[in-house]
Amino acid sequence: xxxxxxxxxxxxxxxxxxxxxxxxxxxxxxxxxxxxxxxxxxxxxxxxxxxxxxxxxxxxxxxxxxxxxxxxxxxxxxxxxxxxxxxxxxxxxxxxxxxxxxxxxxxxxxxxxxxxxxxxxxxxxxxxxxxxxxxxxxxxxxxxxxxxxxxxxxxxxxxxxxxxxxxxxxxxxxxxxxxxxxxxxxxxxxxxxxxxxxxxxxxxxxxxxxxxxxxxxxxxxxxxxxxxxxxxxxxxxxxxxxxxxxxxxxxxxxxxxxxxxxxxxxxxxxxxxxxxxxxxxxxxxxxxxxxxxx
Numbered sequence: 058x059x060x061x062x063x064x065x066x067x068x069x070x071x072x073x074x075x076x077x078x079x080x081x082x083x084x085x086x087x088x089x090x091x092x093x094x095x096x097x098x099x100x101x102x103x104x105x106x107x108x109x110x111x112x113x114x115x116x117x118x119x120x121x122x123x124x125x126x127x128x129x130x131x132x133x134x135x136x137x138x139x140x141x142x143x144x145x146x147x148x149x150x151x152x153x154x155x156x157x158x159x160x161x162x163x164x165x166x167x168x169x170x171x172x173x174x175x176x177x178x179x180x181x182x183x184x185x186x187x188x189x190x191x192x193x194x195x196x197x198x199x200x201x202x203x204x205x206x207x208x209x210x211x212x213x214x215x216x217x218x219x220x221x222x223x224x225x226x227x228x229x230x231x232x233x234x235x236x237x238x239x240x241x242x243x244x245x246x247x248x249x250x251x252x253x254x255x256x257x258x259x260x261x262x263x264x265x266x267x268x269x270x271x272x273x274x275x276x277x278x279x280x281x282x283x284x285x286x287x288x289x290x291x292x293x294x295x296x297x298x299x300x301x302x303x304x305x306x307x308x309x310x311x312x313x314x315x316x317x318x319x320x321x322x323x324x325x326x327x328x329x330x331x332x333x334x335x336x337x338x339x340x341x342x343x344x345x346x347x348x349x350x351x
Contacts (some may be wrong), residue, residue: 083309091310097300107285111254127254134170136176140159141155141294146184152182155185179199179219181297200218203215233249233290233295236301238300255281
């Protein structure tokens with residue numbers, strides 16, 4: 058009985074220690090989430106308007122992509138997936154859902170290319186890289202440490218490398234797998250086309266976009282297009298950063314609640330076992346006293 062009580066006490070102490078860790082991690086994630094949320098909320102309208110402008114310019118070309126090498130569509134033989142995960146775990150199913158989406162895209166959309174070994178993964182975040190490397194996917198670690206020193210310049214290097222590879226026909230399509238931040242408890246896991254630049258579908262009866270280019274269309278597009286694409290990828294990384302902290306905060310909150318439930322159950326078991334032990338001792342004392350008197 059004493060051994061059983063000691064075992065329950067040890068379990069209670071262990072869960073209390075774990076609960077302290079989960080509560081601390083929740084507080085840290087909440088603080089980081091506030092900064093990450095402010096960053097993506099300020100960035101999103103700007104990035105979305107730039108993306109809309111870029112898509113409209115490409116759509117207004119009326120099929121003429123001369124000089125728009127980043128908008129040129131060609132038969133998809135080689136594919137690049139930029140998968141944005143986190144560097145650390147303990148964020149619930151956050152990383153698992155992103156990896157699942159990337160695998161689903163490879164299986165459903167690019168199975169032919171994957172069978173030929175023509176699907177390459179650039180992983181931003183260590184968790185994604187570790188998983189894909191372990192499972193023998195064609196993955197590179199060039200950009201996996203971006204979250205260690207997150208900045209526009211580090212993301213820009215990745216975007217420019219993808220644009221250069223697309224222009225050199227190393228890849229025929231580039232897509233981004235990331236988590237779009239909604240709120241602390243909700244993320245939307247998205248597969249977004251990066252290259253070639255998607256066109257806006259014209260609605261029936263809609264007026265054509267009429268742009269006046271100054272100094273000149275080709276010169277302006279050559280200057281704007283890379284900058285807008287850099288911003289698009291940076292927006293996806295900021296979304297992923299806020300989503301990660303939100304997912305971790307939610308996961309740690311649930312873990313703390315689960316620890317409370319376990320502690321209640323264990324304390325109840327401990328009190329019952331302790332009461333049973335006391336009852337047994339009292340019974341033995343009374344029985345011994347009665348035997349002596351008899």
